[in-house]
Amino acid sequence: MFLVADGVVLVVALDRVITILLNGLQQGAIYVLVAIGLSIILGTLKFVNFAHGALYLIGTYAGLLVTLQIQPTGGRLADWGYATLGLGWGFLAALVIVPVVVFVVGLLMERFVARPFYDRPDTDQILLTFGLAIVVQEVFKILFGGQSYNFARPAWASGPVHLPVVGAFPEWRLYVIGITAVVVVLVYALIEYTDFGLVVRAGTRDAEMVQLLGIKLSRPYLMVFGVGAALAGVAGVVGGPLYAVNPNIGTEVLVPSFLVVVIGGVGSITGAVLGGILIGETLAILVAVAPQWSQVGIYLLAAIVLLARPQGLLGTEEVAP
Amino acid sequence: MSDEPTETADAAEDGGAVVERTRRRFPSWSRAVESEWFVVGATTVAVALFPWLFARAPVVSDLLNGYQDLASLILIWGIFAMGFNLLLGYTGLLSFGHAAFWGGAAYAAGLFSTQVSSSPLLIVAAGTVFAALLAWVLGFVALRRGGIYFAILTLAFGQMMYYMALSPLSGITNGENGYTDVEVGQLFGSFHLRYPVPGLDWLLGTWQYVFVGAITVLCVALAYRVLNSPYGMVFRAIRENEQRAEFVGLNVWRYKLMAFIISGSLAGVAGSLFTIHGSYVPLESLYWTTSGEVVIMAVLGGVGSLFGPILGAGLYLYVENITSGIRELTVPLTDVVLLDGFGAYWHLILGLVFVAVIVLFPRGIWGLFRDVAAGIRRLGGGRR
Numbered sequence: 226m227f228l229v230a231d232g233v234v235l236v237v238a239l240d241r242v243i244t245i246l247l248n249g250l251q252q253g254a255i256y257v258l259v260a261i262g263l264s265i266i267l268g269t270l271k272f273v274n275f276a277h278g279a280l281y282l283i284g285t286y287a288g289l290l291v292t293l294q295i296q297p298t299g300g301r302l303a304d305w306g307y308a309t310l311g312l313g314w315g316f317l318a319a320l321v322i323v324p325v326v327v328f329v330v331g332l333l334m335e336r337f338v339a340r341p342f343y344d345r346p347d348t349d350q351i352l353l354t355f356g357l358a359i360v361v362q363e364v365f366k367i368l369f370g371g372q373s374y375n376f377a378r379p380a381w382a383s384g385p386v387h388l389p390v391v392g393a394f395p396e397w398r399l400y401v402i403g404i405t406a407v408v409v410v411l412v413y414a415l416i417e418y419t420d421f422g423l424v425v426r427a428g429t430r431d432a433e434m435v436q437l438l439g440i441k442l443s444r445p446y447l448m449v450f451g452v453g454a455a456l457a458g459v460a461g462v463v464g465g466p467l468y469a470v471n472p473n474i475g476t477e478v479l480v481p482s483f484l485v486v487v488i489g490g491v492g493s494i495t496g497a498v499l500g501g502i503l504i505g506e507t508l509a510i511l512v513a514v515a516p517q518w519s520q521v522g523i524y525l526l527a528a529i530v531l532l533a534r535p536q537g538l539l540g541t542e543e544v545a546p
Numbered sequence: 547m548s549d550e551p552t553e554t555a556d557a558a559e560d561g562g563a564v565v566e567r568t569r570r571r572f573p574s575w576s577r578a579v580e581s582e583w584f585v586v587g588a589t590t591v592a593v594a595l596f597p598w599l600f601a602r603a604p605v606v607s608d609l610l611n612g613y614q615d616l617a618s619l620i621l622i623w624g625i626f627a628m629g630f631n632l633l634l635g636y637t638g639l640l641s642f643g644h645a646a647f648w649g650g651a652a653y654a655a656g657l658f659s660t661q662v663s664s665s666p667l668l669i670v671a672a673g674t675v676f677a678a679l680l681a682w683v684l685g686f687v688a689l690r691r692g693g694i695y696f697a698i699l700t701l702a703f704g705q706m707m708y709y710m711a712l713s714p715l716s717g718i719t720n721g722e723n724g725y726t727d728v729e730v731g732q733l734f735g736s737f738h739l740r741y742p743v744p745g746l747d748w749l750l751g752t753w754q755y756v757f758v759g760a761i762t763v764l765c766v767a768l769a770y771r772v773l774n775s776p777y778g779m780v781f782r783a784i785r786e787n788e789q790r791a792e793f794v795g796l797n798v799w800r801y802k803l804m805a806f807i808i809s810g811s812l813a814g815v816a817g818s819l820f821t822i823h824g825s826y827v828p829l830e831s832l833y834w835t836t837s838g839e840v841v842i843m844a845v846l847g848g849v850g851s852l853f854g855p856i857l858g859a860g861l862y863l864y865v866e867n868i869t870s871g872i873r874e875l876t877v878p879l880t881d882v883v884l885l886d887g888f889g890a891y892w893h894l895i896l897g898l899v900f901v902a903v904i905v906l907f908p909r910g911i912w913g914l915f916r917d918v919a920a921g922i923r924r925l926g927g928g929r930r
Binding site: 267273301341346347348349351352353355356357359360363364366367476480483484486487516517518520521524525527528531532535 | 634638639640642687690691693694695697698699701702703705706709710712713714716834838841842845890891893894896897898900901904905908
């Protein structure tokens with residue numbers, strides 16, 4: 226353990242502590258990116274998107290195909306004679322192209338899936354998006370096969386980097402934290418400091434009043450959905466090289482991200498960031514201290530937060546339905 | 547059964563029905579269909595004929611390609627889906643964590659069979675009690691928030707149970723491999739569940755089916771009684787308008803908790819039977835895909851009707867086990883199917899049908915049947 230007062234041990238332990246905290250930050254970063262999209266869509270449009278994990282899934286596979294060239298094995302694409310697939314344009318290209326692609330997917334989803342269901346009950350929205358998530362997952366499973374693909378980290382960031390105190394740390398994880406931080410700041414600025422953000426925030430408070438003032442909300446709502454989807458796409462691209470790529474990753478990332486939203490508070494970007502970091506750190510610390518409890522721990526954390534503060538840490542009562 | 551709040555059992559006892567009866571000597575067909583005796587009787591007959599029709603009848607079974615073991619599995623999942631639907635269809639609460647009760651009861655039943663007693667009845671009782679207590683605890687927390695939060699929270703708690711069984715409790719649950727030490731004894735100390743029923747094996751098959759079938763009928767009777775009691779009326783009132791129910795002076799939270807516990811207990815009955823059926827508890831029985839499957843079954847079959855979800859369970863399992871050409875009776879998503887033709891697509895097709903049902907027929911297949919039946923009756927000049 227690291228709580229030893231002896232000087233030498235403390236130094237050795239400190240780097241371990243910081244490594245754990247950095248790992249937690251990186252783990253949390255992916256959840257933050259997915260959760261912000263979930264949270265703003267839920268907060269402004271009052272739409273529950275169980276298919277948000279599918280957007281992450283699309284982002285990861287799109288990222289894989291733009292970055293590398295893969296040999297599909299086991300799926301229908303292989304049967305149909307596609308020996309190699311993918312553009313192989315490298316990671317930076319993926320980081321630009323994929324969010325745009327997933328943004329468009331998000332727009333289509335808002336227009337054709339979400340909008341007809343705004344007036345239906347919550348349960349119907351959940352059921353519909355749950356069904357959609359299954360369909361997307363199955364399509365990927367059929368096309369690419371159920372096995373995992375290796376999303377290799379780009380060569381310029383694949384090795385360890387030497388940090389002061391910490392020592393060797395995987396460089397890619399630092400990039401994930403950095404990219405996430407930049408994207409989160411951009412989205413925060415978009416919502417807090419632009420006219421578009423003002424309309425969105427006003428619509429969150431009182432959609433009817435905004436419309437009475439002569440502002441059409443359907444377009445800002447479309448944008449919110451698109452931006453939320455694009456964030457899931459970014460998460461898919463930066464998260465892809467961290468884990469194996471297979472059709473189940475979408476739902477695997479969705480459940481913790483929902484916890485992040487619930488812990489942070491619906492509709493709050495800072496809440497999603499706080500919740501994501503909390504979940505990520507909890508996971509990382511428990512993995513280091515008591516690995517068998519790591520997954521259970523995040524659910525316990527969510528339960529405790531909800532019992533103590535049902536609207537989430539930074540949520541407001543009136544936004545929550 | 548009908549959903550109209552006015553046509554309940556207690557309404558039939560008072561004034562209106564007496565007037566009706568003086569005018570007509572016999573209760574009308576539609577009223578007889580609604581009576582509890584008819585529902586229970588019809589369920590018994592259907593459950594008794596089902597394995598024969600499914601697995602052994604001359605022409606039908608050749609077409610269906612069914613087998614005895616799947617017949618009991620369909621009933622087991624049918625109980626699960628029916629219990630789930632008490633919550634979704636009748637109280638308006640969508641739980642994504644019913645795997646916790648199904649799988650939790652399955653593990654409890656399995657452990658009970660090794661540690662305490664291998665009597666099938668006691669195993670089911672133990673599993674059910676465990677599920678009821680678990681539902682009480684989880685419901686207490688999850689029901690603090692309504693709507694979407696409820697779905698997310700139940701999902702989260704279900705996953706928590708899964709991860710508990712996976713590693714911290716792996717000493718008891720045998721972790722990833724599932725619980726394999728299940729011991730199933732003889733029913734009442736004399737009927738071996740694997741043996742055929744003497745004289746009636748052409749109809750019912752094994753004692754196991756008799757056991758599962760009897761419990762199914764019991765569960766249907768229980769659910770029907772609950773839903774048509776004033777107590778069940780309150781569930782529907784909450785579904786229709788929670789605020790109004792609250793203003794009328796009902797303790798909505800308590801009724802919701804009770805609906806959750808009843809629903810969880812039925813899931814527990816089914817989960818315990820699943821343990822007896824397979825003599826094995828797979829870890830996936832706690833995974834959220836199990837919750838997802840029961841959601842699909844209930845919605846496909848038709849929420850808002852008692853028998854719709856049972857039909858949905860049958861359809862789902864039929865497609866999963868027969869149409870897809872997979873021989874193993876396992877939870878899907880566990881191994882990747884790379885068969886030619888329909889085999890690889892069955893899950894996708896079920897997903898598409900599921901989406902279509904939600905968009906086009908929110909009342910599911912059962913609702914569709916009822917609409918068709920009503921249409922035919924109208925064509926025939928009958929009064930509906």
